[in-house]
Amino acid sequence: MNIVTHRTIYFWITGLILAGALGAIFSFGLPLDIDFTGGSLMQVRYQDERPAITEIEQQIAVVPLGTASVRAVGSDAVSIRTRTMTPEEHVAVLEVLSQNDPITELAYTSVGPTLGEQFANKALWALFAVGLAIALYIAFAFRKVSRPLPSWGYGLTVIAILVHDLIIPAGFFAVFARFNGVQVDALFITALLALLGYSVNDTIVIFDRIREHLATNEKSRNTESFEQTVGKSISETMTRSINTSLTVVLALLALVLFGASATRMFSLVMLIGVIAGTYSSILLAAPLLIPLARKFSK
Amino acid sequence: MTRFRVLAVVALVVGGLLAYFVWSTETDPTSSYRFKLGLDLAGGTELVYKADMSQTAPGDQAEALSALQGVIERRVNLFGVAEPLVQTEQASALSGTTDNRLIVALPGVTDINAAVAALGETPTLEFRLASTTTVGTTTQVGYVSTGLTGRYLASAALQFGSGATAGLAAPQVLINFNDEGAKLFEKITSENIGQTLAIFLDGQPISTPVIQEAIPGGQATISGRFTATEARDLVRNLNFGALPVPISLESSSAVGPTLGAAAINAGVMAGIIGFAIVALFMIAWYRLPGLVAAIALVEYLVFMLAVIKVIPVTLTASGIAGLIISVGMAVDANVLIFERTKEELREGKEPREAVHIGFGRAWTAIRDGHLTMLISGGILFWLGTSIVQGFALVFVLGVLASFISAVSLSRIFLLAIVPEARSGMWKFLLSSGIRKI
Numbered sequence: 200m201n202i203v204t205h206r207t208i209y210f211w212i213t214g215l216i217l218a219g220a221l222g223a224i225f226s227f228g229l230p231l232d233i234d235f236t237g238g239s240l241m242q243v244r245y246q247d248e249r250p251a252i253t254e255i256e257q258q259i260a261v262v263p264l265g266t267a268s269v270r271a272v273g274s275d276a277v278s279i280r281t282r283t284m285t286p287e288e289h290v291a292v293l294e295v296l297s298q299n300d301p302i303t304e305l306a307y308t309s310v311g312p313t314l315g316e317q318f319a320n321k322a323l324w325a326l327f328a329v330g331l332a333i334a335l336y337i338a339f340a341f342r343k344v345s346r347p348l349p350s351w352g353y354g355l356t357v358i359a360i361l362v363h364d365l366i367i368p369a370g371f372f373a374v375f376a377r378f379n380g381v382q383v384d385a386l387f388i389t390a391l392l393a394l395l396g397y398s399v400n401d402t403i404v405i406f407d408r409i410r411e412h413l414a415t416n417e418k419s420r421n422t423e424s425f426e427q428t429v430g431k432s433i434s435e436t437m438t439r440s441i442n443t444s445l446t447v448v449l450a451l452l453a454l455v456l457f458g459a460s461a462t463r464m465f466s467l468v469m470l471i472g473v474i475a476g477t478y479s480s481i482l483l484a485a486p487l488l489i490p491l492a493r494k495f496s497k
Numbered sequence: 498m499t500r501f502r503v504l505a506v507v508a509l510v511v512g513g514l515l516a517y518f519v520w521s522t523e524t525d526p527t528s529s530y531r532f533k534l535g536l537d538l539a540g541g542t543e544l545v546y547k548a549d550m551s552q553t554a555p556g557d558q559a560e561a562l563s564a565l566q567g568v569i570e571r572r573v574n575l576f577g578v579a580e581p582l583v584q585t586e587q588a589s590a591l592s593g594t595t596d597n598r599l600i601v602a603l604p605g606v607t608d609i610n611a612a613v614a615a616l617g618e619t620p621t622l623e624f625r626l627a628s629t630t631t632v633g634t635t636t637q638v639g640y641v642s643t644g645l646t647g648r649y650l651a652s653a654a655l656q657f658g659s660g661a662t663a664g665l666a667a668p669q670v671l672i673n674f675n676d677e678g679a680k681l682f683e684k685i686t687s688e689n690i691g692q693t694l695a696i697f698l699d700g701q702p703i704s705t706p707v708i709q710e711a712i713p714g715g716q717a718t719i720s721g722r723f724t725a726t727e728a729r730d731l732v733r734n735l736n737f738g739a740l741p742v743p744i745s746l747e748s749s750s751a752v753g754p755t756l757g758a759a760a761i762n763a764g765v766m767a768g769i770i771g772f773a774i775v776a777l778f779m780i781a782w783y784r785l786p787g788l789v790a791a792i793a794l795v796e797y798l799v800f801m802l803a804v805i806k807v808i809p810v811t812l813t814a815s816g817i818a819g820l821i822i823s824v825g826m827a828v829d830a831n832v833l834i835f836e837r838t839k840e841e842l843r844e845g846k847e848p849r850e851a852v853h854i855g856f857g858r859a860w861t862a863i864r865d866g867h868l869t870m871l872i873s874g875g876i877l878f879w880l881g882t883s884i885v886q887g888f889a890l891v892f893v894l895g896v897l898a899s900f901i902s903a904v905s906l907s908r909i910f911l912l913a914i915v916p917e918a919r920s921g922m923w924k925f926l927l928s929s930g931i932r933k934i
Binding site for chain 2: 242244286289290303304305306307308309310311313314317321322325328329332333336337340385386388389392393395396397399400403404407408410411435436438439442443445446447448449450451452453454456457458459460461462465466469
């Protein structure tokens with residue numbers, strides 16, 4: 200009951216977090232990686248001591264590539280981002296780097312600009328399509344529910360929640376990007392899309408319970424207010440909402456702490472998204488139904 | 498109850514057999530069911546080429562693309578790579594234009610520049626008819642595609658013909674077409690007598706002979722200004738196949754073996770720890786049902802690994818992450834069912850009945866939740882690129898398997914052991930958390 204009666208406070212709290220995330224996105228921006236912009240990314244390990252970053256930058260400047268961004272990775276490696284290199288330019292960079300210090304190239308990726316642009320297009324479409332498909336499915340699954348809120352009202356709420364669940368991890372990512380130099384890559388989009396499918400789960404559990412209560416109330420001619428029904432549903436499903444997320448959070452924590460470095464950022468984005476998805480379904484999704492239903496009963 | 502006990506034993510035996518399958522195929526180095534590791538784990542090179550189809554009629558593009566694939570496959574085999582993979586992709590209806598791509602995966606090849614150079618030696622061979630257009634006083638020579646390309650090449654040979662330079666035999670390249678190419682060549686030459694049929698090599702007209710008469714038999718001679726070495730190299734390269742359309746390198750990536758090995762170790766480590774924590778949490782919180790869920794989770798994992806081996810799904814770092822996340826998600830349905838069962842117990846139902854009702858009541862939420870995950874998984878797969886698909890495939894499989902495991906395995910196991918009437922011990926075993934029922 201508490202959450203429903205004090206929903207304004209929770210709306211404010213979640214609203215503030217949301218505003219913080221949006222602020223981070225707009226002030227820091229989300230720097231796009233070569234998956235979207237096209238470009239080349241090299242990861243090079245020094246067998247002996249790694250030279251200073253500025254020194255490495257000076258070495259690369261010999262090859263006319265425009266600006267190259269060099270970043271330290273771990274204690275002995277660097278990552279180098281440039282515009283899309285030709286195979287010849289790639290050889291040239293490897294040569295200048297290995298002049299003084301023996302190096303091993305750990306990984307190299309080069310993406311043509313058109314391919315990147317197409318991926319960016321596709322990614323936006325995919326996010327949009329997943330959000331819409333899920334909302335439509337919810338509207339369909341709740342089609343038998345009509346009072347006091349039509350089924351598409353649930354779908355609409357789900358869309359709002361999904362937008363929230365994407366903005367929070369994106370906001371965190373903007374902060375990481377600012378201080379860690381990570382960039383939005385294909386895996387970030389993968390994380391967001393997987394989150395869209397997963398974070399709605401908790402919301403479904405609560406909505407499902409509301410659906411069930413509404414049906415039994417109708418049968419037994421119970422004149423319970425919608426507010427009471429929602430409040431009851433939230434408190435009844437609280438443990439499972441938290442526990443279902445907790446198991447995923449535990450798996451994700453293992454990935455963040457022990458998993459491959461290639462998927463660390465991905466796991467972290469998912470971790471934050473799952474947490475945001477859990478509190479948003481408890482504090483936001485179900486309570487939001489009440490003002491929405493009130494609009495309809497007028 | 499006997500029925501569920503039999504089913505439970507069957508499920509355990511099947512799980513054991515699957516586990517044996519996963520174990521034995523992995524320890525046997527000759528088995529064809531070993532995990533297929535993606536390039537990011539095994540180390541290797543991936544090259545994405547874009548085919549320039551601007552000179553090819555839309556109807557012929559699909560065929561030209563498969564011809565391209567064949568030629569590049571032959572080229573790639575020169576590398577002696579264990580399992581090279583050449584795929585084609587006709588993509589992107591969204592952006593309006595169709596892009597034809599060729600994706601070449603070379604496991605174990607870490608010298609990306611050598612790979613690019615070797616594939617770059619593949620010649621593009623094309624026969625085009627010259628057509629002159631006169632605009633005002635200037636005459637322009639344009640070349641029109643005839644459809645006769647490297648696709649129809651059967652073999653090439655070096656010969657020395659009588660050259661223009663006094664006394665010296667000029668090196669020439671003799672081309673033999675296959676049957677289809679021979680017919681096409683005869684048709685083109687018979688219909689265009691007196692015109693110039695230019696031979697384009699790698700986009701440049703290297704020889705522009707005039708057609709004197711129809712040429713049957715499917716032989717053509719390229720007499721460019723070759724040196725003997727150039728001609729010999731060309732013959733060698735043509736014999737490995739000539740491309741019907743020019744290709745250009747669009748993107749490439751290479752991962753060294755060290756990074757891949759580290760990613761595998763880290764993935765296995767994270768998997769074991771993640772699995773252990775999730776299982777421990779379930780047992781600690783849900784007691785007996787939690788233990789049942791943990792056993793069902795082991796079966797789930799064994800089943801997933803077996804499916805990944807049999808399909809086979811190529812494992813990538815993102816795929817391993819997907820598998821570990823799916824372990825966390827797979828118990829979700831169990832949590833829903835157990836919580837529901839607990840509610841029924843609280844209302845005074847007998848244990849077995851409570852379990853039955855718990856499964857029934859949790860069903861709609863489980864169904865809706867899994868379907869939304871399948872929606873996003875399916876669209877993820879459509880999104881393309883190998884790194885995303887690596888995750889998407891495992892994610893979708895995981896969702897399906899968790900669905901099956903939750904609604905069948907956990908239920909069978911639980912119904913096999915839960916008694917009809919409640920006693921003190923069962924009350925404890927079936928309750929959860931720190932609260933009493």
